[in-house]
Amino acid sequence: MENRKWEENIRRVIPYVAGEQPNKAGMIKLNTNECPYPPSPQVEKALKELDSKAFRLYPDPDNRLLTRALAEYYHVEPEQVFAGVGSDDVLSMAFMTFFNGKKPILFPDVTYSFYDVWAGLHHIPYETCPLDESWHIRPEDYRRPNGGVIFPNPNAPTGLCESLDTVEEIVRDNRDCVVIVDEAYIDFGGESALPLLKKYDNLFVVQTFSKSRAMAGMRIGFGIGNERLVKYLNDVKFSFNSYTLNLPAQVLGAEAVRDEKYFRDTTDRIIATRERVKQRLAELGFTFPDSMANFIFASHKSIPAGEIFQALRERDIYVRYWNKPRINNYLRITIGTDEEMDALLAFLENFIAGKGCR
Ligand SMILES: *Cc1c(COP(=O)(O)O)cnc(C)c1O
Numbered sequence: 001m002e003n004r005k006w007e008e009n010i011r012r013v014i015p016y017v018a019g020e021q022p023n024k025a026g027m028i029k030l031n032t033n034e035c036p037y038p039p040s041p042q043v044e045k046a047l048k049e050l051d052s053k054a055f056r057l058y059p060d061p062d063n064r065l066l067t068r069a070l071a072e073y074y075h076v077e078p079e080q081v082f083a084g085v086g087s088d089d090v091l092s093m094a095f096m097t098f099f100n101g102k103k104p105i106l107f108p109d110v111t112y113s114f115y116d117v118w119a120g121l122h123h124i125p126y127e128t129c130p131l132d133e134s135w136h137i138r139p140e141d142y143r144r145p146n147g148g149v150i151f152p153n154p155n156a157p158t159g160l161c162e163s164l165d166t167v168e169e170i171v172r173d174n175r176d177c178v179v180i181v182d183e184a185y186i187d188f189g190g191e192s193a194l195p196l197l198k199k200y201d202n203l204f205v206v207q208t209f210s211k212s213r214a215m216a217g218m219r220i221g222f223g224i225g226n227e228r229l230v231k232y233l234n235d236v237k238f239s240f241n242s243y244t245l246n247l248p249a250q251v252l253g254a255e256a257v258r259d260e261k262y263f264r265d266t267t268d269r270i271i272a273t274r275e276r277v278k279q280r281l282a283e284l285g286f287t288f289p290d291s292m293a294n295f296i297f298a299s300h301k302s303i304p305a306g307e308i309f310q311a312l313r314e315r316d317i318y319v320r321y322w323n324k325p326r327i328n329n330y331l332r333i334t335i336g337t338d339e340e341m342d343a344l345l346a347f348l349e350n351f352i353a354g355k356g357c358r
Pocket of ligand 1: 033085086087088089112152156182184207208209210216219220221
């Protein structure tokens with residue numbers, strides 16, 4: 001089709017492709033790392049008690065209800081907390097605010113596939129650093145001139161966690177630029193970089209309510225850094241959209257943070273299921289990095305991942321598969337309830353036996 005004249009002025013981007021959100025009765029959805037359990041009962045209670053003001057009036061543009069609850073929970077100052085519409089919003093804003101140098105920003109070659117999209121959107125040059133053959137970050141790769149660094153810890157889609165020493169090494173080696181640690185999965189067993197904030201003012205730690213706090217649909221994310229960093233972030237946010245989080249999200253998010261016991265119980269349950277599923281997958285001939293997240297990145301010794309993905313899909317069991325270099329023989333399987341995982345394992349056992357592969 002011939003281009004129209006006006007198309008010359010159009011911003012063209014290659015968008016991020018989110019995992020599908022099918023809605024079928026009886027399906028087993030293990031493709032977007034949501035929590036299989038409901039959010040805290042306190043969240044549901046607060047939802048029922050919401051005043052109509054929460055809908056009629058503009059929300060607090062500083063998200064104070066939520067940032068104060070988070071500051072208290074993480075033992076930081078409220079001025080160190082920045083909240084957004086999911087951590088995707090926080091991260092996009094952080095890219096826009098922190099990554100304005102001429103030099104390329106650095107992130108792993110196998111990682112969250114939104115990073116290169118934001119770099120493209122915000123015209124930020126970037127280079128990727130290959131993970132080693134066991135899927136670990138090589139900190140020495142981040143010891144060259146750059147305009148900033150970002151990596152998830154645990155990494156996605158591998159699930160592997162780097163030690164706090166490795167994270168600190170990267171932050172320490174890059175004191176002249178901002179290092180973002182994306183801790184979307186930190187509550188499932190990794191060690192958070194938050195304590196490093198006392199020593200480093202170039203660190204920004206991002207977390208989300210979407211995975212461990214069972215609120216993906218509410219869209220709540222946050223980042224914690226030193227006050228100066230957060231002030232710059234707020235300046236950009238207020239130049240973009242003052243009212244990002246709606247009031248119900250602020251109220252319900254604060255409730256979720258306060259229910260520590262429920263949060264611990266559900267994350268412990270997911271971790272226990274994950275460890276059990278690891279064992280069974282290994283018995284079925286799968287190999288995988290030792291995940292510290294709420295998913296397992298698994299490859300079968302003889303059946304191609306694409307084939308297993310299709311077979312699962314036909315049975316309405318949804319997992320994630322990327323036909324991309326290096327990872328096209330892996331499935332990313334979210335940890336669901338024990339019943340869901342048992343159904344998955346039973347299917348896999350049958351499917352593999354049917355192929356004569358055991
Ligand atoms: C899920 C995820 C996010 C974003 O989650 P939100 O729902 O936007 O909070 C960010 N980073 C990584 C690595 C993720 O897996």
